[in-house]
Amino acid sequence: MHAKTDRIYKQQTGNKGITKVMNMEKLDDFYLIENYVEGKLTGSELNDFEKKIEKYPELKQYLADYQYLVKEIQDYSRQETKKTLENIHREVIEKKQTQSWKKNSFIKIAAVFGTLIILASPFFYQQFSNGNKNDTIFRENFEAYSSFSTERGTATTHYDALEKSAQYYYQKNNFEEAVLLYEEYFKENPEVPKISRFYYAVSCLGAGHTEKAIENMDMLLLDPKFVLYEQTLWYAALAELKNGNNKKAIAHLETIIQIDGVFALRSKSLKSQIK
Amino acid sequence: MKVIYLEKDIIEDLESLDSMRNNRAFKYLYKRHYAMAISIIIKNNGYEEDAKEVFQDALIALYENIKNRKFRKDSSIKTYLYSMIRNIWLNALKKNRIINEGEQFEEKYSQITDNDSFDHDDVKSFLLKKLLDKIGTNCKKILQYYYYHQMSMSDIMQNMGFSNEHSAKTQKYKCMQKLIAFINSKPAIKESLK
Numbered sequence: 001m002h003a004k005t006d007r008i009y010k011q012q013t014g015n016k017g018i019t020k021v022m023n024m025e026k027l028d029d030f031y032l033i034e035n036y037v038e039g040k041l042t043g044s045e046l047n048d049f050e051k052k053i054e055k056y057p058e059l060k061q062y063l064a065d066y067q068y069l070v071k072e073i074q075d076y077s078r079q080e081t082k083k084t085l086e087n088i089h090r091e092v093i094e095k096k097q098t099q100s101w102k103k104n105s106f107i108k109i110a111a112v113f114g115t116l117i118i119l120a121s122p123f124f125y126q127q128f129s130n131g132n133k134n135d136t137i138f139r140e141n142f143e144a145y146s147s148f149s150t151e152r153g154t155a156t157t158h159y160d161a162l163e164k165s166a167q168y169y170y171q172k173n174n175f176e177e178a179v180l181l182y183e184e185y186f187k188e189n190p191e192v193p194k195i196s197r198f199y200y201a202v203s204c205l206g207a208g209h210t211e212k213a214i215e216n217m218d219m220l221l222l223d224p225k226f227v228l229y230e231q232t233l234w235y236a237a238l239a240e241l242k243n244g245n246n247k248k249a250i251a252h253l254e255t256i257i258q259i260d261g262v263f264a265l266r267s268k269s270l271k272s273q274i275k
Numbered sequence: 276m277k278v279i280y281l282e283k284d285i286i287e288d289l290e291s292l293d294s295m296r297n298n299r300a301f302k303y304l305y306k307r308h309y310a311m312a313i314s315i316i317i318k319n320n321g322y323e324e325d326a327k328e329v330f331q332d333a334l335i336a337l338y339e340n341i342k343n344r345k346f347r348k349d350s351s352i353k354t355y356l357y358s359m360i361r362n363i364w365l366n367a368l369k370k371n372r373i374i375n376e377g378e379q380f381e382e383k384y385s386q387i388t389d390n391d392s393f394d395h396d397d398v399k400s401f402l403l404k405k406l407l408d409k410i411g412t413n414c415k416k417i418l419q420y421y422y423y424h425q426m427s428m429s430d431i432m433q434n435m436g437f438s439n440e441h442s443a444k445t446q447k448y449k450c451m452q453k454l455i456a457f458i459n460s461k462p463a464i465k466e467s468l469k
Contacts, residue, residue, distance in 0.1 A: 030448050065455050070422050076403040077423035078335060084294070085301060085331045092305045162357065168314050177310060184354055 037067055137273050138242045141266075144202060145231055146171060162188060163196060170199055175206030194220060198228050205239050213239045230261045237270065246274050282352055289341045292424060292434060297338075304334060308353060312360045319364055329367070333359035342425045409457055414450035421447055 035041050036049050053060050166181035182200040186192050192200075201216035217236040220226055237252035253274075256267040280303055288300035312330035313323050336359050340346040346355065407415045417435065420426045428440050428447070437443040 030451075031444075062455070065458065066451070069451070069454055069458065072403055073407070073418050073422045076407060077419050078339075079403075081335055081338060082331060084298065085305075085334060088298065088301050088305055089327060089331070092302060092309070162354070164318070165311065165314055165357070168318060169310075174310070180353065181311075184351060184357075187351070188354070 033063060033066060037063070037070070134241050134244060134246070134274075137270070138238055141270055142206065142238055144170060144173060144175075144206060145228075145235070166203075167199070170203055173206065175203040178203040179207050179209065194223070194226055195228065198226075198232060201232075202235050205235055205242070210239050210243050214243065230256055230259055230263050233259075234263045234267065237267070241270075241274065250274060283348065285352060286341055286346070286348060289338055292420070292426070301334060304337075304352070304356070305330075308356050311353070311357060315357070315360050316364055319361070320368070321364060325364070329360055329364050332363050336363075342423070344425070406454070406457065410450055410453045413446075414453060417443070417447050418450055418454070 032041070032045075032049065036046070041049055053063060162181055162185040166178050166185055169175070169178040169181060179200065182196065182203060185196065186200070197216055198220055201213045201220065204210070204213035204216065214236065217232050217239060220232045221229070221236060223229070226232065233252045233256050237249045237256070240246075240249035240252065250271055253267040253271045256263045257271070285300045285303065288296040291297065309326065309330055312326040312333070316326050316329060317323065333356050337346065337352065337355060407418075410418075413435070417431060420431050420434065421428075426434070428443050431437070431447070432440050432443040435443065437446065
């Protein structure tokens with residue numbers, strides 16, 4: 001077995017001199033080369049080896065071939081990974097399109113059945129109409145508030161970039177992504193600015209995380225001097241409404257009416273809708 | 276009930292040699308974060324179509340860093356991917372001297388690699404596959420496990436069913452010797468791979 005590996009090595013170098021320097025029949029010598037390439041040799045072992053490389057061109061050539069092949073193996077494996085990702089890309093996109101088609105069909109079928117059930121069962125309809133009414137009012141009144149610039153720009157810091165990305169998704173009404181990015185941003189920047197918390201809370205509301213939205217809005221409402229205090233009251237009212245807590249929603253709306261700011265008229269209208 | 280796919284599970288799946296587990300993690304990351312790649316690129320003078328290449332490169336970097344144990348397990352995958360996507364994209368722009376104030380962005384990332392080098396990559400990939408096929412499936416596997424997947428000899432021994440670590444080491448050595456011998460017996464292939 002050893003003679004065979006030695007023979008292979010001699011064939012490729014065409015030179016017998018190397019066996020005098022490094023005995024390639026021995027695994028230990030192969031590992032010496034491998035450890036050198038992997039940066040695991042130190043001290044005198046490293047010095048001795050480097051001297052040998054300089055002295056024996058065959059060894060130098062063997063090392064070059066070894067390093068070159070390791071890189072090729074890695075490149076080849078990377079290409080295999082890339083092919084896997086290409087397939088996943090196709091699958092995920094195609095699946096998404098198919099799912100979207102299926103979802104639309106399902107919605108259509110569900111709409112037909114839903115209508116039949118509602119028509120056939122007035123009692124059932126009445127039982128749940130209060131919840132539906134709140135949802136309808138919420139949908140009619142919920143709109144993402146925005147006061148930040150829509151200009152594209154390059155963020156200066158890592159957490160600045162996270163916030164900008166969160167804002168991007170917020171403006172696209174992709175609240176689920178916005179929530180995730182705001183949460184990442186808060187992890188990186190524990191001194192959460194109130195304005196960011198406000199947009200995070202609205203994102204939570206838009207994404208259907210009503211409890212989380214209420215929790216964050218309540219924190220903001222502790223400071224009546226907060227620059228978006230009135231806006232926070234408005235979204236807190238919507239959140240309470242969505243949660244089925246009409247009394248709290250009305251209380252928030254009445255505070256807005258008392259302030260008599262930009263949301264006063266809307267608040268009066270919403271209050272009358274709830275009642 | 277919806278099963279929660281925790282970050283540690285994603286990392287374990289990517290560490291695994293099971294391609295099904297790898298795929299599960301990649302699919303999840305694709306669904307979860309591809310939109311973020313599009314957003315970063317659009318915000319930095321790119322187009323939606325550029326996102327695919329950049330996102331895949333970022334996923335490969337994550338995958339390799341997890342394999343190399345360079346990825347800190349307490350780091351967030353999302354934050355890591357965010358930084359990688361941004362760096363890869365901005366470096367691609369810089370490399371092509373596209374970032375100049377007031378200069379219009381004209382090239383797409385997909386067009387950055389010129390056609391000649393793309394063709395060369397295809398040829399190289401074909402030759403590499405042929406070369407690795409020559410040394411046999413097991414040899415190919417053991418070399419990929421060690422040099423790409425960064426597996427320890429003990430893990431290779433268990434995964435490939437060697438009776439002991441020494442046998443696995445000997446086999447790896449023989450496979451590398453075969454590869455070196457083969458490449459030196461075919462100088463034309465060696466030249467083409469450069």
